[in-house]
Amino acid sequence: MSDPTPDPTLRSIDLTRIGERRYKATNGRGGQLPIGSGDDPDFTPVELLLAALAGCGAVDLDHITGKRAEPVRFDATAEGHKVRDEQGSHLVGLRVTFDVIFPEGEDGDRAREVVPRTLQQIQDRLCTVGRTVALGEPVAYVEKA
Structure with missing residues (x-):
């Protein structure tokens, strides 16, 4: 049986590809941030x-x-x-x-x-x-x- 209590020290984000050399980071609170390679305005x-x-x-x-x-x-x-x-x-x-x-x-x-x-x-x-x-x-x- 796994422990249902989340680890309070853990920090994480999910990253999804949204285009050629472009990605979207999403945090656990739903915040989103586009990330790029420098060929676009994204950070x-x-x-x-x-x-x-x-x-x-x-x-x-x-x-x-x-x-x-x-x-x-x-x-x-x-x-x-x-x-x-x-x-x-x-x-x-x-x-x-x-x-x-x-x-x-x-x-x-x-x-x-x-x-x-x-x-x-x-x-x-x-x-x-x-x-x-x-x-x-x-x-x-x-x-x-």
């Missing part, structure tokens, strides 16, 4: 990784600073260089830059004050995506039996 897998790095940090930064003040502006840029060397294709020089402005006043000052510490916490322990990349968890590509 490429590399761009999705960069978006995941920025998004992961943004969620944490917004959660922590948002307890103090709502930002007037909240933008981020994620970048890296795609290289091919003796280790194969990979990204180097990964960097996420946040451009966040809070309102004038005491609440805005409190939010600004926690940004440096929060960014360090995001890098060191909070962002699952960034931590996985930094720790270098192996990925297994397998065929369904």
